[in-house]
Amino acid sequence: MDKVITEDMGAFSHHYPRVAAVVTAQARGRDNAMAVAWHTFISFKPPLYGVSISPKRFTYQLIVDSKEFGVNFLPFAKAELVASVGGSKGYEIDKFQRFNIARDKPVKTAVPILKVAYAAYECKLVDDKLYGDHRWLVGEIVAVHLLKEAFTPEETLDLEKVSPILYLGHELYVTTSKDVRCFDREVYGKR
Amino acid sequence: MDKVITEDMGAFSHHYPRVAAVVTAQARGRDNAMAVAWHTFISFKPPLYGVSISPKRFTYQLIVDSKEFGVNFLPFAKAELVASVGGSKGYEIDKFQRFNIARDKPVKTAVPILKVAYAAYECKLVDDKLYGDHRWLVGEIVAVHLLKEAFTPEETLDLEKVSPILYLGHELYVTTSKDVRCFDREVYGKR
Numbered sequence: 372m373d374k375v376i377t378e379d380m381g382a383f384s385h386h387y388p389r390v391a392a393v394v395t396a397q398a399r400g401r402d403n404a405m406a407v408a409w410h411t412f413i414s415f416k417p418p419l420y421g422v423s424i425s426p427k428r429f430t431y432q433l434i435v436d437s438k439e440f441g442v443n444f445l446p447f448a449k450a451e452l453v454a455s456v457g458g459s460k461g462y463e464i465d466k467f468q469r470f471n472i473a474r475d476k477p478v479k480t481a482v483p484i485l486k487v488a489y490a491a492y493e494c495k496l497v498d499d500k501l502y503g504d505h506r507w508l509v510g511e512i513v514a515v516h517l518l519k520e521a522f523t524p525e526e527t528l529d530l531e532k533v534s535p536i537l538y539l540g541h542e543l544y545v546t547t548s549k550d551v552r553c554f555d556r557e558v559y560g561k562r
Numbered sequence: 563m564d565k566v567i568t569e570d571m572g573a574f575s576h577h578y579p580r581v582a583a584v585v586t587a588q589a590r591g592r593d594n595a596m597a598v599a600w601h602t603f604i605s606f607k608p609p610l611y612g613v614s615i616s617p618k619r620f621t622y623q624l625i626v627d628s629k630e631f632g633v634n635f636l637p638f639a640k641a642e643l644v645a646s647v648g649g650s651k652g653y654e655i656d657k658f659q660r661f662n663i664a665r666d667k668p669v670k671t672a673v674p675i676l677k678v679a680y681a682a683y684e685c686k687l688v689d690d691k692l693y694g695d696h697r698w699l700v701g702e703i704v705a706v707h708l709l710k711e712a713f714t715p716e717e718t719l720d721l722e723k724v725s726p727i728l729y730l731g732h733e734l735y736v737t738t739s740k741d742v743r744c745f746d747r748e749v750y751g752k753r
Contacts, residue, residue, distance in 0.1 A: 376669050376706045382717045385681035386603050393674025410579050411602045411616040423604040458751020492578035492608050503605025517566045526573045527731045540718045542746045545738045554642050555733045560649020
């Protein structure tokens, strides 16, 4: 099997799949939600979460104003909702109203938390930096909303209970297989 | 189903699963490889990839020295190798030798590219910033290595050909389901 080497980056979907999350924000009397795939946890102490967002997005404006954002993780059955908030513009419509999105109350911020989320982070903005064509927004996680039944006692996602939304690129979505395997790095690192 | 709200962050595995990648680097006459789960693409123009790494890691030292790194995506059949490079220390052993890791030649950098990778990026370091207890390393992707058969004509991963490695936290790994679904945001955003 031969490999191709290229500097033509194309659509750049090779790094997918990634969990599709919904980033939420509020300011100016408006709530908004957007779909994101470019995001990651980046520090334990303090707990920091980073999200890459285009500065053109309405959500970005709300985050800059309020210095807060939410990160919501939804079950696969709600992948259509991710596509809906991803394909509509907060400048034009109230997505919460249009898509009938129910909210949980935040506790440390004013960001909307999605009721359908099996996990959600409330974040206080600690950095906002331009990298290329996107802003890198880093938030300190100040509260965690968890659907307890969705997780094992070790706090890993229980795939018998919840199937996460994985974005593959090009409007394609999958979820996880059910066969969880353990490869303990302490064991495998000493082979 | 009730939700729990907490400020006790625990093990922080709620945001998983994530594709487990292998970051590679070379300097001082040494090659090294480490497992990462905290990484994301962050910009199209220029194409930028970010990786969160502890400054204690040998790989971090090599990246600082060489200003280059590689990001390698492996098939699920190689999840053991991810655990092996994740559970061993480049300060102590030559992981490429110990785990018998075959290399492809890089074209724009000197970073080792893993032959078993179905996709790999060669990156030139453009930023190195401390966020909490990890360094946020941003690299411009200057070359892409692709196993062409692993991708559809649209450059999304062909899950009939390759199963990606998804890390769930706590040494647990899964892969994707096979049932790919399309939720076109242009359609769902206009419902």
